[in-house]
Amino acid sequence: MLGLPIMPDSASTMSGRVDTLFGVLVLLALLFAVPVAGLIVYFAVKYRRGSNADRSNPPEGNTMLETTWIVIPFLLSMGVFGWGARLYFDIYTVPKDGMDIYVLGRQWMWEFKYPTGQRELNVLHVPVGRNVRLTLISEDVIHSFYVPAFRIKRDVLPGRYTTAWFQATKAGTYHLFCAEYCGTEHSGMIGSVVVLDPKDYQTWLDQNRMNAASVIAENTSSSVQAPITTTVTMAQAGAQIFQHLGCYVCHRPDGKGAGPSLVGVYGSQVKLANGQSVLADTNYIRDSIITPNAQIVAGYPPIMPTYAEQISEDELLKLVEHIKSLGSGTEAPPESNNPTGGMPEGGGSSGNQGSGADSGAQGSTNSGGNSSQGGNSGTQGSGGQ
Numbered sequence: 459m460l461g462l463p464i465m466p467d468s469a470s471t472m473s474g475r476v477d478t479l480f481g482v483l484v485l486l487a488l489l490f491a492v493p494v495a496g497l498i499v500y501f502a503v504k505y506r507r508g509s510n511a512d513r514s515n516p517p518e519g520n521t522m523l524e525t526t527w528i529v530i531p532f533l534l535s536m537g538v539f540g541w542g543a544r545l546y547f548d549i550y551t552v553p554k555d556g557m558d559i560y561v562l563g564r565q566w567m568w569e570f571k572y573p574t575g576q577r578e579l580n581v582l583h584v585p586v587g588r589n590v591r592l593t594l595i596s597e598d599v600i601h602s603f604y605v606p607a608f609r610i611k612r613d614v615l616p617g618r619y620t621t622a623w624f625q626a627t628k629a630g631t632y633h634l635f636c637a638e639y640c641g642t643e644h645s646g647m648i649g650s651v652v653v654l655d656p657k658d659y660q661t662w663l664d665q666n667r668m669n670a671a672s673v674i675a676e677n678t679s680s681s682v683q684a685p686i687t688t689t690v691t692m693a694q695a696g697a698q699i700f701q702h703l704g705c706y707v708c709h710r711p712d713g714k715g716a717g718p719s720l721v722g723v724y725g726s727q728v729k730l731a732n733g734q735s736v737l738a739d740t741n742y743i744r745d746s747i748i749t750p751n752a753q754i755v756a757g758y759p760p761i762m763p764t765y766a767e768q769i770s771e772d773e774l775l776k777l778v779e780h781i782k783s784l785g786s787g788t789e790a791p792p793e794s795n796n797p798t799g800g801m802p803e804g805g806g807s808s809g810n811q812g813s814g815a816d817s818g819a820q821g822s823t824n825s826g827g828n829s830s831q832g833g834n835s836g837t838q839g840s841g842g843q
């Protein structure tokens with residue numbers, strides 16, 4: 459209509475479904491509002507003071523009519539409730555398969571990190587037709603990650619990971635906004651999401667590989683040595699931080715240290731000393747590092763020191779990626795446990811092979827297009843040795 463955009467682009471698998479529900483809600487609202495408003499005007503004119511409308515014999519009640527106007531709106535609203543709930547769960551349930559991207563919000567920019575090592579500011583490149591799973595966290599105040607074309611908006615909180623996901627359906631460039639007032643330059647906290655065809659995306663990933671390597675080396679040069687010649691995945695950078703901060707002293711892959719082995723922790727149910735059991739998700743791992751004594755693993759003394767003062771959100775994300783790469787509780791151990799290529803032996807004794815150096819080489823051969831599980835399997839056990 460005159461080139462005036464009424465609705466944002468529709469470019470994700472969810473956007474059409476959200477729009478349909480929204481359209482039906484608008485229609486339903488009109489269905490009730492228009493007759494009511496019309497009748498108000500009609501009666502106001504008809505029964506105005508001095509009009510000679512028939513005011514005798516007012517109706518006393520009509521059970522049939524009243525039942526109808528109770529039952530029909532009830533059914534309609536229950537239908538909308540069920541529909542909306544269904545859509546809500548589909549939007550908020552992060553799919554099991556897909557690629558992970560980490561989002562750091564800070565005053566006043568967005569930073570994106572790929573498990574494969576690429577990093578960018580205010581621009582997010584993603585492939586068309588793949589589930590993209592976002593893990594978001596803020597370094598300062600509350601922000602909100604909002605991509606109208608995908609119909610997703612998620613709060614980005616300090617101290618807590620939130621998750622969101624989308625699957626883009628159309629190549630193109632789409633607006634990204636911060637949708638939570640976050641200070642003076644809030645309105646400038648904008649960016650774009652560039653959706654590429656899978657082939658273009660692979661090209662982009664490859665072009666940014668070297669780039670990522672130098673950025674990571676520069677980021678961590680003060681404390682951690684990172685090879686510059688090849689891309690360092692987040693999991694590999696995390697393994698180095700794991701060494702550097704001395705985590706490996708207590709967390710040995712064979713479980714013989716003062717703390718539990720972290721192999722297979724991610725995604726498993728952890729029994730706590732207070733009898734509860736919790737799912738070891740990204741927030742659990744984060745909390746274990748920042749406030750280790752809030753949730754004590756059953757059978758271990760509360761001796762782990764807090765790292766809240768000495769670790770950045772960026773390093774935390776890398777540690778999380780590293781711990782994820784040690785295997786997840788719901789999966790069979792990755793094949794790299796078994797360099798002879800024989801039958802997988804199963805069991806959790808994955809820490810015996812793979813020095814840091816050779817696992818780094820394995821990890822870097824993985825292309826970025828794979829899911830994080832695939833991309834990470836090469837770093838198995840590298841931190842604990």
Ligand code: HEC
Nearest residue numbers: 703704705708716717718728743746750753754755758762
């Ligand atoms: C002094 C020994 C020690 C050091 C150093 C240490 N931890 Fe721990 N960690 C423990 C102990 C003991 C537990 C179990 C008791 C608890 O939950 O506090 C634990 C628990 C954990 C858990 C939860 C594990 C589970 O099975 O649920 C994670 C994750 C973790 N540590 C990560 C780290 C990281 C990352 C570092 C380094 C930044 C680190 N730890 C350094 C002793 C240590």
Ligand SMILES: [Cu+2]
Nearest residue numbers: 601636640647
């Ligand atoms: Cu903001």
